[in-house]
Amino acid sequence: MERTWRWFGKKDKIQLNMLRQIGVEGIVSALHDISNGEIWPLDAILDYKKNIENHGLRWSVVESLPVSEAIKYGGEDRDLLIENYIQSLENLGKAGIKTVCYNFMPVLDWARTDLFHEWEDGSSSLFFDKAKFAYFEIYILKREGAEKDYTQEILHKVDQLKQSLTEKDKEDLIDSVIVKTQGFVNGNIKEGELNPVEKFKNLLSLYTGIDKNLLRENLKYFLEKIMPVCEQYDIQMCVHPDDPPYSLLGLPRIVTNEEDIDWLLNAVDNPHNGLTFCAGSLSANLQNDVPALAQKFAKRTKFVHLRSTEVSENGDFIEAHHLGGRGQLIEVILVFEKENPALPMRIDHGRLLTDDIGKGYNPGYSFLGRMLALGQIEGVMAAVQNEMSKKN
Incomplete structure (x- = not known):
């Protein structure tokens, strides 16, 4: 090849x-x-x-x-x-x-939720945490009916995240899911977008x-x-x-x-x-x-x-x-x-x-x-x- x-x-x-x-x-x-x-x-x-x-x-x-x-x-x-x-x-x-x-x-x-997930040797790689993504859907996007797409096990983890995630964690999650993984590949949302969550919601609504x-x-x-x-x-x-x-x-x-x-x-x-x-x-x-x-x-x-x-x-x-x-x-x-x-x-x-x-x-x-x-x-x-x- x-x-x-x-x-x-x-x-x-x-x-x-x-x-x-x-x-x-x-x-x-x-x-x-x-x-x-x-x-x-x-x-x-x-x-x-x-x-x-x-x-x-x-x-x-x-x-x-x-x-x-x-x-x-x-x-x-x-x-x-x-x-x-x-x-x-x-x-x-x-x-x-x-x-x-x-x-x-x-x-x-x-889609990834973590861009720098650390390995034991100190290197890092991309990671998709389903519970974090569910949290993003349910509590950041507030997508109607999102809970129905996840198991009780995942929803239990989401409840735990709701108690533990800081405002900085939430900002990082938005940046990872909406901006950082999209902006450099001709994505719909670029770095510096003032309200990426609202723009993202508008894009989703087009697929109703x-x-x-x-x-x-x-x-x-x-x-x-x-x-x-x-x-x-x-x-x-x-x-x-x-x-x-x-x-x-x-x-x-x-x-x-x-x-x-x-x-x-x-x-x-x-x-x-x-x-x-x-x-x-x-x-x-x-x-x-x-x-x-x-x-x-x-x-x-x-x-x-x-x-x-x-x-x-x-x-x-x-x-x-x-x-x-x-x-x-x-x-x-x-x-x-x-x-x-x-x-x-x-x-x-x-x-x-x-x-x-x-x-x-x-x-x-x-x-x-x-x-x-x-x-x-x-x-x-x-x-x-x-x-x-x-x-x-």
Whole structure:
């Protein structure tokens, strides 16, 4: 597989020359300065691509060309927004960029409650505490009926949190869930938002009456509209699984398991409609057998995210060591090296190591933590390829 790295542009604290030195071949990036729904100009795409190529790298994958909320919930302006999206795809195609990772998650791109959950060795990683998220829904958002979505065990923990959380803890929880995990990925809410909770509530209200079937139909409508330009320029669209892969905030999630992925690929049965196989997101659902999913969907996978999670029975999960956890990355790599080699893959959500602290990296996107993971995964890839060559 091609070794790629998510890079957040010229504002990223990690420089392109640093990436080339550690064996990165391709860059996964986006025009983060352009607001959701606006057209990506061809000149801007070419300038961005040239900068990457001047460092001896290639722009391998766009992650992400964001899908506007109105497209997801079927707003009045969705056709205009889809036309803008098609124009952006056409400009990417003219620039020779052929792989686009996107998601169809309502409001929240990905959700974590703790951005610096400490391990025994002093490193830290992202963590999802289901009781904390329930507290956020019930007592901060005050979402009507939220209590019905949680077990009595979780609600008991929520009662304990209600007694123990300080005002600073609550502010940190709001920052983690609404702002920090969203703002740097073309999110709906950016750093410095004066009232993020109120804006978040307004976004949620747009999905009133949207159930799983309707969200699916809106995704199908979107894909059918963009497939002609994808065929014209040979652009591979690859949807990212929902993170975490189950309903949140009373909103439907539609890319969570085998049945969802089957539906998606069959609903628009076009070779340009594919999957970003994120082992980490899929592993956070205890019902998912990640290597089996990799085997089944290998041929329709266009891009691979390699990370893993450890999951407790109550739904809490933490980013695992890249050689451990439910993601079973060794088995996943074996599948893709056999069934669909040369796919771009990137390491995802590395730990924050001691010398990463204070460097201003985006949550989950440390330098040393991801470099460690890249070294581990590169070793697995080399071992897999060596064994395959011996058998051949």
